Amino acid sequence: MNPTDDAQFVLPPGLWEDFLSGGRLACARLISLIENEPFARTEIRDRLLPRPGGAVRIGVTGPPGVGKSTLTAALARRALDENHAVGIIAVDPTSPFTGGAFLGDRVRMHSLIGDPRVFIRSMAARDGRGGLSSAAPDAADILDAFGMDRIFIETLGVGQAELDVMTCADVLALVLQPGTGDAIQTLKAGIIETADLIIVNKTDMPGADDLLESLRFLFDSAGAAGKRNAPLLCSASAVEGRGLDEVWTALEGLIVRDRETGRLREKRRARLEGEIRTAISGSLWERYVALAGGTADIALLAERLSREGGSPYPFIRKECGRIKLVRDGRPELPPKKKE
Amino acid sequence: MSDKRLKVIIAKPGLDGHDRGVKVVARALVEAGMEVVYLGLRQTPESIVRAAVEEDADVIGLSVLSGAHLANFRRVKELMNDAGIGGRLLTGGGIIPAGDQDELCALGIGRLFGPGDELQSIVDYIKAWDAGRRP
Numbered sequence: 522m523n524p525t526d527d528a529q530f531v532l533p534p535g536l537w538e539d540f541l542s543g544g545r546l547a548c549a550r551l552i553s554l555i556e557n558e559p560f561a562r563t564e565i566r567d568r569l570l571p572r573p574g575g576a577v578r579i580g581v582t583g584p585p586g587v588g589k590s591t592l593t594a595a596l597a598r599r600a601l602d603e604n605h606a607v608g609i610i611a612v613d614p615t616s617p618f619t620g621g622a623f624l625g626d627r628v629r630m631h632s633l634i635g636d637p638r639v640f641i642r643s644m645a646a647r648d649g650r651g652g653l654s655s656a657a658p659d660a661a662d663i664l665d666a667f668g669m670d671r672i673f674i675e676t677l678g679v680g681q682a683e684l685d686v687m688t689c690a691d692v693l694a695l696v697l698q699p700g701t702g703d704a705i706q707t708l709k710a711g712i713i714e715t716a717d718l719i720i721v722n723k724t725d726m727p728g729a730d731d732l733l734e735s736l737r738f739l740f741d742s743a744g745a746a747g748k749r750n751a752p753l754l755c756s757a758s759a760v761e762g763r764g765l766d767e768v769w770t771a772l773e774g775l776i777v778r779d780r781e782t783g784r785l786r787e788k789r790r791a792r793l794e795g796e797i798r799t800a801i802s803g804s805l806w807e808r809y810v811a812l813a814g815g816t817a818d819i820a821l822l823a824e825r826l827s828r829e830g831g832s833p834y835p836f837i838r839k840e841c842g843r844i845k846l847v848r849d850g851r852p853e854l855p856p857k858k859k860e
Numbered sequence: 861m862s863d864k865r866l867k868v869i870i871a872k873p874g875l876d877g878h879d880r881g882v883k884v885v886a887r888a889l890v891e892a893g894m895e896v897v898y899l900g901l902r903q904t905p906e907s908i909v910r911a912a913v914e915e916d917a918d919v920i921g922l923s924v925l926s927g928a929h930l931a932n933f934r935r936v937k938e939l940m941n942d943a944g945i946g947g948r949l950l951t952g953g954g955i956i957p958a959g960d961q962d963e964l965c966a967l968g969i970g971r972l973f974g975p976g977d978e979l980q981s982i983v984d985y986i987k988a989w990d991a992g993r994r995p
């Protein structure tokens with residue numbers, strides 16, 4: 522399972538050509554391959570050419586049931602009205618017990634389906650982190666190459682721990698609803714720095730003003746503490762269609778601002794750097810395992826340390842000391858000395 | 861090492877208004893480890909097939925109670941063929957007379973389940989179909 526070894530996966534014949542000529546099914550199949558086949562990712566990434574301009578990825582996150590899908594559909598409608606082609610990736614949780622998933626976000630997006638400029642894809646999170654499937658960022662790249670200009674990425678309903686992990690979005694919107702006030706108490710500095718926009722949805726329900734008030738208070742105190750970039754604050758009722766103009770204007774304003782200030786590019790740079798580091802460490806790990814003949818020693822050591830205590834680092838230093846990077850870039854493990 | 865899981869579209873075409881039954885079926889498929897895209901009520905054959913393409917679904921399951929089953933299944937099958945997903949399984953349920961079942965079967969539509977069928981038989985049927993299409 523080495524992500525840098527090629528020639529382990531071959532695309533089905535004709536699929537890439539179909540994709541390039543705008544085939545919707547081909548686009549869908551590429552996304553499935555990324556989800557299902559461990560070696561497809563690098564093969565497809567190698568082929569995706571940069572597109573001038575390119576898509577803006579809008580992350581939509583927030584607790585379960587706050588109206589992420591309904592809002593996404595409403596904002597997608599705005600985007601279509603502005604002549605953008607729109608991709609939507611909607612993630613729902615995978616059952617840890619059965620591996621199955623109930624993907625229900627499309628129910629709220631029904632009004633979009635007649636429009637050929639929209640591509641909606643549901644995804645089960647499987648073992649992805651941060652409320653997403655690990656294939657979601659790649660699916661966004663595919664939809665970008667397919668010609669979408671605005672790509673909405675809806676996370677599953679996330680808890681506190683995951684709210685700040687979504688790095689694949691250019692712009693991140695956090696959706697809350699009245700009654701999620703308790704959540705605010707624990708929205709610490711992390712989310713203030715990562716969310717670009719907070720949308721209080723369901724303003725038709727009681728308690729919206731209180732929620733807005735406490736958010737304002739939170740940001741004012743964060744501002745006083747010298748934190749830059751407090752998120753913008755908007756409110757809307759997605760079902761009644763109120764406040765959506767403001768939300769859309771705020772989103773587009775953020776996109777323009779971040780393009781001009783270079784923040785958008787910086788986010789992408791950071792994202793790519795993260796991807797490169799992860800891929801290299803993953804690849805080196807696979808090679809280490811292959812050359813060391815498996816992970817049995819590691820398992821034994823962990824087992825012993827958990828019983829007897831002690832530091833794993835003498836072992837780690839010894840193993841890392843055995844890895845030599847030689848000229849052709851391949852790490853080599855000299856044979857283990859008898860102890 | 862493929863992590864392929866069966867992806868199933870569940871939809872209810874037509875205008876009749878309750879979705880409890882389809883949701884129960886959807887849950888059973890999730891319990892069986894499938895990824896179920898639930899489309900909800902009032903779907904048209906066009907919207908169903910469009911979703912099946914974008915989701916790259918293996919199976920489309922329709923719940924038809926309105927008596928319009930013949931037209932709905934026929935039209936969905938036709939659109940599936942046009943979209944290049946004619947080889948995927950189209951199945952479903954409702955109160956469907958045996959004669960109509962035969963007619964739909966002749967069009968290449970899979971087994972149709974009635975109110976008396978066990979949920980497990982739907983799960984088993986989909987799994988057997990999946991096993992049968994693999995080389």
Ligand SMILES: Nc1nc2c(ncn2[C@@H]2O[C@H](COP(=O)(O)OP(=O)(O)OP(=O)(O)O)[C@@H](O)[C@H]2O)c(=O)[nH]1
Pocket residue numbers: 584585586587588589590591592626629677678722723724725726757758759760761
């Ligand atoms: N009253 C009210 N209800 C809303 C509003 N927006 C969405 N809802 C309802 O809230 C429920 C959940 O909406 P979704 O859009 O599915 O919420 P979600 O955040 O995507 O849910 P998950 O994906 O399951 O986490 C639905 O019953 C919507 O009709 C709103 O502005 N006001």
Ligand SMILES: [Mg+2]
Pocket residue numbers: 589590591625626675
């Ligand atoms: Mg949703």
